[in-house]
Amino acid sequence: MKRMDIDDIEYMRAKPWNSRDFSIPGWFATYPTMLSLEEMRMLAFISGKSSLPEGQVVDLGPFLGGSTVALAWGLELGERRGATVHSFDLFTASERQKYDFLYKKGHPFYAGTDIYELFLNLTRDFRVNSRKVNIMNSAWGGTETQFRFCLSTYQSLGR
Numbered sequence: 216m217k218r219m220d221i222d223d224i225e226y227m228r229a230k231p232w233n234s235r236d237f238s239i240p241g242w243f244a245t246y247p248t249m250l251s252l253e254e255m256r257m258l259a260f261i262s263g264k265s266s267l268p269e270g271q272v273v274d275l276g277p278f279l280g281g282s283t284v285a286l287a288w289g290l291e292l293g294e295r296r297g298a299t300v301h302s303f304d305l306f307t308a309s310e311r312q313k314y315d316f317l318y319k320k321g322h323p324f325y326a327g328t329d330i331y332e333l334f335l336n337l338t339r340d341f342r343v344n345s346r347k348v349n350i351m352n353s354a355w356g357g358t359e360t361q362f363r364f365c366l367s368t369y370q371s372l373g374r
């Protein structure tokens with residue numbers, strides 16, 4: 216019988232997160248993020264399928280939290296319901312980045328380059344543990360990670 220899980224590369228190549236059966240909330244489309252809607256769908260789908268009970272879900276570089284909320288929303292669908300997403304970023308944004316990823320999606324003006332308060336506000340409805348750090352100088356102190364989201368993860372899935 217076909218396994219149909221996230222360890223099955225053939226199943227994942229078919230991009231099951233794009234299936235009509237996998238519905239996402241409307242606010243995904245307007246969330247201020249550098250990710251495409253498909254990338255948010257993919258993260259939500261994968262975290263929803265995750266099962267390792269003690270693995271930690273770690274988002275390295277969430278920017279304003281698009282990847283974080285997609286992972287957190289997906290977790291609520293599956294066996295890991297109630298799990299926390301651990302998110303680490305410098306949490307800074309240039310005026311250009313705010314224009315491209317925040318204002319263009321209809322969000323109001325936000326002063327300054329430090330976006331940590333905005334991240335906290337945008338992700339407040341989810342179980343998120345965040346720290347404003349340079350990940351190059353920080354050690355991971357948690358238990359084994361089940362799922363780490365960073366650029367290389369989605370490159371390996373075919374981008």
Ligand SMILES: C[S@@+](CC[C@H](N)C(=O)[O-])C[C@H]1O[C@@H](n2cnc3c(N)ncnc32)[C@H](O)[C@@H]1O
Pocket residue numbers: 247248249250275276277278279280281282283303304305306307348349350351
């Ligand atoms: C391409 S963006 C990620 C987009 C994000 N996942 C989203 O959902 O919009 C890369 C992020 O990595 C962060 N970053 C890059 N180098 C970093 C470092 N050394 N320490 C912490 N964060 C870093 C940046 O601040 C930026 O927010």
